[in-house]
Amino acid sequence: MKPRRLLLKGATLVDGTGLPPRQGDLLIEDGYIAQVGVTDLPPDEVVDCAGLVVAPGFIDMHSHGDFSLPRDPEAKAKVLQGVTTEVIGNCGLGLHPSNPHVDAMYERIAPIVFGESGAMCSPSLSHYRDRLHQPGISVNAAPLIPHGNVRAMVMAMSENIPTATELSAMQAVVAEGMDQGAFGLSTGLVYAPGAYAKTDELVGLSQVVAARGGIYASHLRNEGSRLIEAVAEAIEIAERAGVSVQISHHKAAGHFNWGKVKTTLSMVDDANMKGLSVHSDVYPYTAGSTVLSAMFVPLWAFEGSSQKLLERLRDPATREKIIAEAKEQLLAYVDLPKVLSRVPKKWLLPMILKKMGEVVVINSVKNQRHYEGRRLGDIARERKQNLHDTAIDLLIEEETAVSAIAHVMSEDDVRQVLAHPRTMIGTDGFPLKEGKAHPRTFGTYPRVLEHYVARNKVLTLEDAIYRMTGLVAEKLSMTDRGVLRPGAVADVVVIDPPNVRDKATYKDPHNSPEGVIHVFVNGDWTVKSGVHTGARSGKVLSHRPSATS
Ligand SMILES: [Zn+2]
Numbered sequence: 001m002k003p004r005r006l007l008l009k010g011a012t013l014v015d016g017t018g019l020p021p022r023q024g025d026l027l028i029e030d031g032y033i034a035q036v037g038v039t040d041l042p043p044d045e046v047v048d049c050a051g052l053v054v055a056p057g058f059i060d061m062h063s064h065g066d067f068s069l070p071r072d073p074e075a076k077a078k079v080l081q082g083v084t085t086e087v088i089g090n091c092g093l094g095l096h097p098s099n100p101h102v103d104a105m106y107e108r109i110a111p112i113v114f115g116e117s118g119a120m121c122s123p124s125l126s127h128y129r130d131r132l133h134q135p136g137i138s139v140n141a142a143p144l145i146p147h148g149n150v151r152a153m154v155m156a157m158s159e160n161i162p163t164a165t166e167l168s169a170m171q172a173v174v175a176e177g178m179d180q181g182a183f184g185l186s187t188g189l190v191y192a193p194g195a196y197a198k199t200d201e202l203v204g205l206s207q208v209v210a211a212r213g214g215i216y217a218s219h220l221r222n223e224g225s226r227l228i229e230a231v232a233e234a235i236e237i238a239e240r241a242g243v244s245v246q247i248s249h250h251k252a253a254g255h256f257n258w259g260k261v262k263t264t265l266s267m268v269d270d271a272n273m274k275g276l277s278v279h280s281d282v283y284p285y286t287a288g289s290t291v292l293s294a295m296f297v298p299l300w301a302f303e304g305s306s307q308k309l310l311e312r313l314r315d316p317a318t319r320e321k322i323i324a325e326a327k328e329q330l331l332a333y334v335d336l337p338k339v340l341s342r343v344p345k346k347w348l349l350p351m352i353l354k355k356m357g358e359v360v361v362i363n364s365v366k367n368q369r370h371y372e373g374r375r376l377g378d379i380a381r382e383r384k385q386n387l388h389d390t391a392i393d394l395l396i397e398e399e400t401a402v403s404a405i406a407h408v409m410s411e412d413d414v415r416q417v418l419a420h421p422r423t424m425i426g427t428d429g430f431p432l433k434e435g436k437a438h439p440r441t442f443g444t445y446p447r448v449l450e451h452y453v454a455r456n457k458v459l460t461l462e463d464a465i466y467r468m469t470g471l472v473a474e475k476l477s478m479t480d481r482g483v484l485r486p487g488a489v490a491d492v493v494v495i496d497p498p499n500v501r502d503k504a505t506y507k508d509p510h511n512s513p514e515g516v517i518h519v520f521v522n523g524d525w526t527v528k529s530g531v532h533t534g535a536r537s538g539k540v541l542s543h544r545p546s547a548t549s
Pocket residue numbers: 090091188219248249
C-alpha cells in the first residue's frame with residue numbers, strides 16, 4: 001500500500017498557502033513529502049496527474065467525528081471528500097474526558113448517534129486515542145476538549161456558578177487534556193450543561209489552554225437576535241484569557257437576523273487589528289442541524305439528569321411552563337424590524353410558529369422512523385396538535401433522541417462569511433447512525449469547490465484550498481501538515497476541479513462526490529480512483545507545535 005517513493009506527475013500544484021497554482025510534480029517518500037515542483041529522485045511508482053490538481057489533504061475545522069469514529073473507523077463520508085484530518089470534539093460535546101456524570105449526560109442521545117445505548121465515553125483523551133488506534137482509523141483526528149464534559153465531570157448538570165474549588169478542578173481536567181495532546185477547548189453555549197457557564201468561567205478555563213498554546217473554539221451563546229453580543233463575548237474571552245479564538249459555524253439564524261454577519265465579521269477584523277487571533281469556520285449551506293430539544297426546551301429543564309428532563313416533559317404543569325418559556329424564547333430570538341415591533345405577540349407568534357413548522361425538518365429519531373425527512377409542521381397537522389405539543393411529545397416518545405435540520409440562514413450571509421479572509425471551511429458533520437444526515441457530512445468540500453469556486457466565483461481555487469488546509473493548520477499550530485512542502489507529512493489530495501460534483505442533497509444526503517480522485521493519509525493511498533482502499537493509517541494527533549505529531 002505504501003511504495004517507498006511515489007511520484008504524482010505533471011500536476012497543477014495548489015500548495016495550501018494561498019499562492020496561485022503552478023505546474024509541477026510531487027514526490028512522496030516514506031509517508032512524507034520529499035520533493036515539490038521539480039523532482040529528481042527515481043520513483044517506485046508514478047501516478048499520472050496531468051490535468052489534475054494536487055493539494056494538501058483537507059483539514060475539517062469543525063467536525064463531530066469523534067462520536068462516529070469508534071463505530072465507523074473508515075470515515076468514508078469524510079475521506080471521500082478529500083478530508084485527511086478532522087478537528088473533533090467541537091461544540092462542547094465529545095467522547096472524552098468522562099466520568100459517570102458524563103456517561104449519563106450522553107445516554108439519551110446515544111441511540112441516534114450510535115444506534116445503541118450505554119456508556120461509550122472514554123475517561124481521558126489518552127484512553128480515547130488508544131481506543132481508536134487499536135482498530136485503526138482512515139483519517140487523522142485533532143481533538144479538542146469539550147467543555148460540556150469538563151463541567152459535567154465536576155458539577156454534574158448544575159446551573160450554578162462554580163466555586164473556586166470547582167473551577168480549579170475543571171482547570172485541572174482541561175490541563176490534563178492539553179497535556180495529553182488536545183489542540184484546545186470547545187464550548188457549546190446553547191447546550192446544557194455548557195450553557196450554564198458564565199464568561200468568567202470560560203476565561204478561567206481558556207487561560208489554561210492559552211498557557212499551552214491551544215485554541216478556544218465556541219458554538220456561541222446565541223446565533224440569532226443576540227449574535228452580536230455573543231461574538232463580543234468570544235472576543236472578550238480572547239482578550240482576557242489571551243487565547244486564540246475560533247468562532248464555530250459563524251452564521252445569523254432566523255430571517256429577521258439576516259445581515260448581522262456584516263457587523264460580526266467587522267468585529268472579527270477589529271479584534272485582529274488589536275492583535276488578537278480570532279477566526280471563524282463555516283459550512284456552505286443555508287440550513288443548520290441540531291437536536292430538537294435544543295430548539296424547544298429551555299436550558300433549566302436539563303438540570304439534573306436526562307431522566308429528570310423526561311420527568312419534567314411528562315409532568316403536565318412543568319410541561320406547560322416549558323412550552324410557555326420556549327415560546328418566549330422564540331419571540332426573543334426574533335429581532336423584529338421596527339414596523340413589526342408594535343404587533344401584539346399573540347398575532348406574531350402564530351406567524352413565527354407557522355414558519356418554524358415549515359423550516360424545521362426531522363432527520364433522525366430512535367423509533368418512529370417514518371417521521372424522518374418530514375417537516376415538523378406537517379407532522380403536527382397530521383397529529384392534530386400544535387407545534388410545541390408535537391415537539392414535546394416526540395421528545396417523550398423518543399426519549400429525547402430526536403435530531404432536526406433547520407433551514408434558517410440566508411445565502412447572502414453564507415457567502416459573506418465564506419469570503420471573509422479569516423474564515424475556514426468545516427463540515428460540522430454530525431454522524432448519525434440512522435436517519436438522514438445533513439448533507440454537509442458528505443458534501444461540504446465538493447460543494448465549496450463546485451458551487452462557490454467554479455460556478456459562483458466567491459473564492460478562487462487557491463483561496464478556497466487555503467481555507468481548507470494551510471489556514472487551518474496555522475490556527476492549530478500544526479507545523480507539519482496543511483501545505484505541500486518538503487518535510488511535511490504526506491496528507492495529499494488529487495482532485496479534478498472542473499469535474500467535482502457534490503452529490504449529497506437534503507433528500508438524499510448519503511452520497512459521496514465525484515471528482516475527488518486520490519487521497520493519501522500519512523502517505524498511505526486511502527482513496528484510489530474515487531474508491532476507499534480500506535487503508536487505516538490515520539492517527540489521533542497531538543498538539544505539540546514544535547514536534548511532528
Ligand atoms: Zn455547534
